[in-house]
Amino acid sequence: MATGRTHRPATRSRGIPEATVARLPLYLRALTALSERSVPTVSSEELAAAAGVNSAKLRKDFSYLGSYGTRGVGYDVEYLVYQISRELGLTQDWPVVIVGIGNLGAALANYGGFASRGFRVAALIDADPNMAGTPVAGMPVQHTDELEKIIADNGVSIGVISTPAGAAQQVCDRLVAAGVTSILNFAPTVLSVPDGVDVRKVDLSIELQILAFHEQRKAGEEAGAEAVVADAVAEAAAADVTAAGSAAEAAPTAARAENTDRKGPDGDVPAVMPA
Amino acid sequence: MATGRTHRPATRSRGIPEATVARLPLYLRALTALSERSVPTVSSEELAAAAGVNSAKLRKDFSYLGSYGTRGVGYDVEYLVYQISRELGLTQDWPVVIVGIGNLGAALANYGGFASRGFRVAALIDADPNMAGTPVAGMPVQHTDELEKIIADNGVSIGVISTPAGAAQQVCDRLVAAGVTSILNFAPTVLSVPDGVDVRKVDLSIELQILAFHEQRKAGEEAGAEAVVADAVAEAAAADVTAAGSAAEAAPTAARAENTDRKGPDGDVPAVMPA
DNA sequence: ACTTGTGAACAGGTTCACAGCA
């Protein structure tokens, strides 16, 4: 597997912190909502509440972009929307292909959040010949054989993989070979990619497992004790605790909000793992 | 705002770091694969490679769980699978309900990764009366009216929200009122929940936006300069960039993941800590 | 020999608190 250890080539240190980048979409969404309500300006306190973060963090984040606010007043909504969009690269058109049109792929194809954010689904690709031509989200599914041509013809640089785990690496390799340099992976598999290619993974079951961890902890707390019971049972049960082999991937994120005053959601770290 | 600023410095305790918890599912998946291949033991180096992290981090993570390895040898696969499963609370059955059976909800209902990890879909709920009774993933969709009863009858404590953004908060409130204490939110909205309830969110468009950011950066780098060009244009364009994304986010779907998270800004997590 | 387990250095991110400016 790729061993690209070069994570962050110091050379680019002038950049915006990853944690901040990961929050920009959040701010953008909150700002877009304000914009639609024709709100002209917003304070860091208000915007932070809408985005679910605390104001100090928000101000710090914005400070990395530049000084776009006005002391004593707040931020100009429209101006900020533009600046953040530009910073994220959303002012340009990003054609993307979705490979693997199963339940999830179809859901993604129908997701409105793409188009409204500068992303354009250039093609839906699936390995099943029977699906070819079938319309999904108003667009015909194309066969995997066309993959390279589609990517070249549309200048696609971002690919979404929603195939079964077993096909993911192969699809990934073809996407990369065809020129894709950013991949959003939904398959529960660790993908190996050459240096220079970004991969972000999303795994539905991982999120649930993390919730289960905290849920379990809540229950134990309530009970008062901690007796993590089973210790003797461990050995015995160990043999078949697991089964199926598909599952999770990595991704963290969490949010937390509170009702009554303050609150802070949390931090999230991006992780684009380098091969 | 900063009223009761009672810091909670001493709150730290025997807990496992959030970042570590977020990686446990990854290790578990890799271990499960090894287990299926009947591999008896594995070194931190091998397992780390399979999980996509570096070995030092993996060993550090495991050290929080206890000393489950054998120096000079490695870790016993079966034993570790059990220990991690137990730590995550996966040795028990977690009934979950999925609210909002659109494309994404259906995809989630069909997702095999749930069942194979101790999660059981107890019910599929949707507000559309026409969907009631319709089988999805082999199970009839039930109407929202039944929500409270379903949760009570099945002892559900984890809920998944895959409704449109507009309905999310309302659904969330009902889930919480009915007893749910952990929520996985796919709707592109910030949810407010009372203390003690965990919310994790997954937003697909956010992941894509983060990829776009890095993709844009790559392009610029290639071009040689860093000149974030358009600076003068900014001012001019700012005025009406606005509408760009009015389509709004209606459909739900999304995913987002990343590294770690959760933690409390202020008085958040009551600090779980079993003595 | 070989690999774990971990103190300690390091890095990055968050929060504080206040100076600076409209």
Added chain:
DNA sequence: TGCTGTGAACCTGTTCACAAGT
């Protein structure tokens, strides 16, 4: 007066490197 912008403290997480076992 009010709110932004930010240095500095603080805290969490990562990496190093080696002592401790087997």
